[in-house]
Amino acid sequence: MRVLVVSSSPNKDGLTAACARAAVEAIRRAGHQVREIRLNDLDIRHCQACNKGWGSCWDKRQCCQEDDFGALHRELVAADAYVWVTPVYFGEPSESMKAFLDRLRRCKRSTADGHGAFINKPMIAVAAAGGSGNGIVSCLSCLERWIRHVSGRKVDFIGVTRFNRAYKLAQIARAAEFMVTEFSSA
Numbered sequence: 001m002r003v004l005v006v007s008s009s010p011n012k013d014g015l016t017a018a019c020a021r022a023a024v025e026a027i028r029r030a031g032h033q034v035r036e037i038r039l040n041d042l043d044i045r046h047c048q049a050c051n052k053g054w055g056s057c058w059d060k061r062q063c064c065q066e067d068d069f070g071a072l073h074r075e076l077v078a079a080d081a082y083v084w085v086t087p088v089y090f091g092e093p094s095e096s097m098k099a100f101l102d103r104l105r106r107c108k109r110s111t112a113d114g115h116g117a118f119i120n121k122p123m124i125a126v127a128a129a130g131g132s133g134n135g136i137v138s139c140l141s142c143l144e145r146w147i148r149h150v151s152g153r154k155v156d157f158i159g160v161t162r163f164n165r166a167y168k169l170a171q172i173a174r175a176a177e178f179m180v181t182e183f184s185s186a
């Protein structure tokens with residue numbers, strides 16, 4: 001199974017990074033292919049809602065903007081499972097995650113036959129709320145709505161705070177290991 005761990009913090013050594021690392025290491029230990037993608041290292045702009053809102057993403061299944069989105073989109077379509085890891089900003093996913101998921105949602109019918117590329121593919125969503133912990137549920141709710149939109153398989157939703165970090169990192173590892181083991185032949 002090939003898994004992509006997509007993270008969206010500008011901080012390379014914070015709570016979000018620790019969560020992504022826990023998933024990557026568990027997937028690797030379980031003998032599966034994994035790559036972490038740090039959205040903040042890429043040039044991914046926000047959706048321009050071209051063609052009066054119904055852009056080429058809808059009929060051509062690809063975005064017309066020339067930035068790092070296109071190559072990442074192709075890699076995501078080819079992957080089997082995903083872990084989305086975002087810091088909680090103002091009770092929502094971070095700006096880089098929101099901009100990326102907005103565009104990806106529009107390309108959900110991403111395969112050549114026009115079917116959804118993400119249908120039934122297993123996904124884990126992680127929200128890292130390193131401040132008060134406020135907004136952790138609303139952030140996960142945003143991710144749940146997105147996964148529902150692309151018809152992904154909802155394996156787990158994990159909220160991590162600086163107070164529960166120790167056992168939640170272990171939970172992320174366990175969930176990631178479970179995902180690759182349980183769904184590898186699906």
Ligand SMILES: Cc1cc2nc3c(=O)[nH]c(=O)nc-3n(C[C@H](O)[C@H](O)[C@H](O)COP(=O)(O)O)c2cc1C
Nearest residue numbers: 009011014015016087089090091129130131132133
């Ligand atoms: C702009 C901004 C908004 C934030 N909003 C929240 C919030 O609503 N709730 C919370 O618990 N923490 C909030 N935080 C704290 C982040 O969730 C915390 O820094 C988190 O650990 C970010 O991940 P990092 O460790 O990768 O930087 C916010 C931080 C920033 C920079």
